[in-house]
Amino acid sequence: MAGMVALTGCQFHGAYDLPLPGKVVGSGDGYHVKAIFSDVVDVVPYTHVMANDVPIGQVDSVTRLGWNAEVDMTIRKDVVLPANAIADVRQTSLLGEKFIELDPPTGTASVGRLADGATIPLAQTSRNPEVEEVLGALSSILSGGGVQQLKTISTELNKAMDGRQGDVRSVLSSLDVLVTSLNGQRANIIEALSEVNKLTRTLNKEHGVVASALDSFGPALKVLNQQHQDLMTMLTALDRLGRVGTNVISQSRANIVADLKELGPTLKGLADAGKSLPQGLVMLATFPFPKEAATLAKGDYSNALFHMDFDLNKALSGSLHGGDTGLPNVGQLCSVYSNGSCAPLMAALCTVTGLTLFCSPTAAKLGSSVTGGKKPTTAPVNPLDGLLGPVTSGLLSPKGPLGGLLGPGTGLGGLL
Numbered sequence: 001m002a003g004m005v006a007l008t009g010c011q012f013h014g015a016y017d018l019p020l021p022g023k024v025v026g027s028g029d030g031y032h033v034k035a036i037f038s039d040v041v042d043v044v045p046y047t048h049v050m051a052n053d054v055p056i057g058q059v060d061s062v063t064r065l066g067w068n069a070e071v072d073m074t075i076r077k078d079v080v081l082p083a084n085a086i087a088d089v090r091q092t093s094l095l096g097e098k099f100i101e102l103d104p105p106t107g108t109a110s111v112g113r114l115a116d117g118a119t120i121p122l123a124q125t126s127r128n129p130e131v132e133e134v135l136g137a138l139s140s141i142l143s144g145g146g147v148q149q150l151k152t153i154s155t156e157l158n159k160a161m162d163g164r165q166g167d168v169r170s171v172l173s174s175l176d177v178l179v180t181s182l183n184g185q186r187a188n189i190i191e192a193l194s195e196v197n198k199l200t201r202t203l204n205k206e207h208g209v210v211a212s213a214l215d216s217f218g219p220a221l222k223v224l225n226q227q228h229q230d231l232m233t234m235l236t237a238l239d240r241l242g243r244v245g246t247n248v249i250s251q252s253r254a255n256i257v258a259d260l261k262e263l264g265p266t267l268k269g270l271a272d273a274g275k276s277l278p279q280g281l282v283m284l285a286t287f288p289f290p291k292e293a294a295t296l297a298k299g300d301y302s303n304a305l306f307h308m309d310f311d312l313n314k315a316l317s318g319s320l321h322g323g324d325t326g327l328p329n330v331g332q333l334c335s336v337y338s339n340g341s342c343a344p345l346m347a348a349l350c351t352v353t354g355l356t357l358f359c360s361p362t363a364a365k366l367g368s369s370v371t372g373g374k375k376p377t378t379a380p381v382n383p384l385d386g387l388l389g390p391v392t393s394g395l396l397s398p399k400g401p402l403g404g405l406l407g408p409g410t411g412l413g414g415l416l
Contacts, residue, residue: 025057030074031116032060035087037125040069041098043089048099049073051081059100068122073100075114083112087120089127 024046037043040062049057057075064070075081081102088101104110105124161168182189203210224231249256270277 025074025076027074030057030076033073033075033114033116033118033120035071035073035100035120035125036065036122037069037071037087037089037127038067038122039127040071040089041127041130043069043071043098043100047097049075049102050099051079051102056102071100075102081114082110083114083118084108084110084124085114085120086124086126088125091128094131 043059043062045059045061047059048055049059056079057073060072060074062069062071071087082104084105085102086105088103089098090101091098
């Protein structure tokens with residue numbers, strides 16, 4: 001009874017309270033560290049904690065933390081581990097016991113020191129595969145799984161490559177060139193992926209705008225769906241038009257080529273014209289005045305000065321020689337009246353204009369031939385009647401309105 005009472009007064013954990021071989025680190029001789037594992041397999045309290053295959057502590061407890069396991073460990077005070085140390089669940093041998101290995105991180109530099117109360121996160125813990133898992137996977141392969149599939153794959157590859165070794169070798173060589181080229185462009189590929197990443201971030205920021213744009217496609221697609229038949233009709237008609245156009249071009253191809261060849265000289269001439277052609281077109285648009293004349297006259301009219309030069313010798317000579325000058329009777333008239341009142345006028349004209357036609361003996365002979373070699377019986381009242389007519393010559397007579405202008409006492413009379 002006394003023994004039973006004594007036993008009930010103590011806490012007993014079964015086999016976990018039995019002493020294990022090896023030194024156990026006391027609570028006052030070490031510091032406590034926690035590690036979070038996704039799976040600790042069969043790690044139990046008093047499992048050894050090792051570093052470089054040397055025991056440095058033991059597991060105090062294993063508790064569930066959600067879907068993970070939290071392992072409390074005690075480590076000797078004289079053991080220095082980095083703050084970013086990693087923890088693995090390993091096995092002493094194929095069928096040996098489990099232990100937790102604490103090592104410095106691989107691939108990164110060690111940082112700080114693992115302190116009392118520190119926690120090794122889940123990202124820095126792992127475990128080795130169990131023997132049962134390896135044997136189970138091997139059993140799955142050997143029992144008609146992967147091995148049989150590998151045999152089938154090998155057989156089919158042999159059939160595919162039989163007689164095509166050269167082609168396969170060429171493909172492998174081309175693949176080697178491709179991989180080498182990709183490796184040489186690795187920096188550009190990484191840069192392109194970085195730009196794609198930036199684009200993705202931008203699109204992610206503009207998520208609302210993109211969603212709004214996609215939502216706006218709905219009515220447009222609805223309209224296209226309603227116009228489906230019309231679009232099909234249009235495409236069918238366009239197909240017929242294309243066939244007709246192709247037929248026309250095929251039949252008229254030779255004529256089109258000939259026309260283009262005939263057009264060649266014309267185009268060459270236009271090209272040779274250079275700047276003359278556009279300048280001529282500008283002149284044509286403003287005909288008959290050039291564009292530069294637009295600033296010469298301000299208003300709706302402009303003045304022009306014309307100079308006309310008449311040779312009376314040629315005009316009167318033409319009348320004497322049968323030419324059509326419009327003055328057929330001038331020489332005849334003045335020859336007839338050369339001895340009358342017309343003589344002073346003719347003499348003045350000869351002096352002023354230098355005409356010698358009516359002042360030479362030829363004119364006298366011409367006058368005699370016209371009158372038959374006889375003097376006129378009666379002198380005309382006005383010597384200009386034959387040239388200007390009675391009415392006009394009356395105006396120039398001494399008693400007429402303009403007669404005084406030609407009298408001896410007038411300026412014109414004195415000049416004449």
